Amino acid sequence: MPKYSPSNLNPRSPLVLDTRDLPRRPGAMRTVKRVAPAPADLGVELIGVPEGADLDLDLRLESVSEGVLVSGTISGPVRGECGRCLREINDSMVVNVQELYAYEDSTTDSTTDEDEVGRMQGDLIDLEPALRDAVVLTLPTNPLCREDCPGLCPECGVHWDDLPVDHSHQQIDPRWAGLSQLNRTEE
Numbered sequence: 001m002p003k004y005s006p007s008n009l010n011p012r013s014p015l016v017l018d019t020r021d022l023p024r025r026p027g028a029m030r031t032v033k034r035v036a037p038a039p040a041d042l043g044v045e046l047i048g049v050p051e052g053a054d055l056d057l058d059l060r061l062e063s064v065s066e067g068v069l070v071s072g073t074i075s076g077p078v079r080g081e082c083g084r085c086l087r088e089i090n091d092s093m094v095v096n097v098q099e100l101y102a103y104e105d106s107t108t109d110s111t112t113d114e115d116e117v118g119r120m121q122g123d124l125i126d127l128e129p130a131l132r133d134a135v136v137l138t139l140p141t142n143p144l145c146r147e148d149c150p151g152l153c154p155e156c157g158v159h160w161d162d163l164p165v166d167h168s169h170q171q172i173d174p175r176w177a178g179l180s181q182l183n184r185t186e187e
């Protein structure tokens with residue numbers, strides 16, 4: 001059984017790099033600058049790149065003996081929700097990409113795992129998996145609208161920014177008072 005099915009990458013897909021004009025001679029180089037629409041679900045739970053938003057690719061493709069080294073940056077807008085106060089976050093990100101894609105049937109191809117080193121499919125490189133990995137590593141799992149976001153008052157759910165400094169809830173809910181007594185008797 002062949003190790004790879006024939007390439008099913010579309011060379012015109014914006015996140016597919018075509019290396020046909022890159023000589024397979026170590027040191028040969030090409031740059032790729034283009035704008036690509038963001039694929040769906042690019043990000044983490046609370047923050048990510050909106051689908052279809054402009055991703056700016058600024059990449060360098062370099063022939064090495066066993067394949068093509070892709071390095072550079074991909075930047076784009078991110079939208080999300082503050083993990084403390086749920087306010088909308090509009091920001092931007094720049095991710096660094098550096099990934100080796102081994103030629104089919106090269107030594108690297110036969111001696112490494114696909115998880116360690118990327119693979120070329122013929123002359124094509126699918127950039128999307130590396131982009132997804134880089135984005136997940138770059139974006140915070142607990143994004144904040146600003147570093148010192150005070151969050152919401154746990155009692156009334158109003159943002160601390162919108163409350164007076166001396167805001168407090170003096171009255172203890174009798175149900176909770178009962179509970180704390182219950183805990184004490186259990187001890």
Ligand SMILES: [Zn+2]
Pocket residue numbers: 082083084085086087144145146149150151
């Ligand atoms: Zn916030």
Ligand SMILES: [Zn+2]
Pocket residue numbers: 153154155156157158167168169
């Ligand atoms: Zn409150």
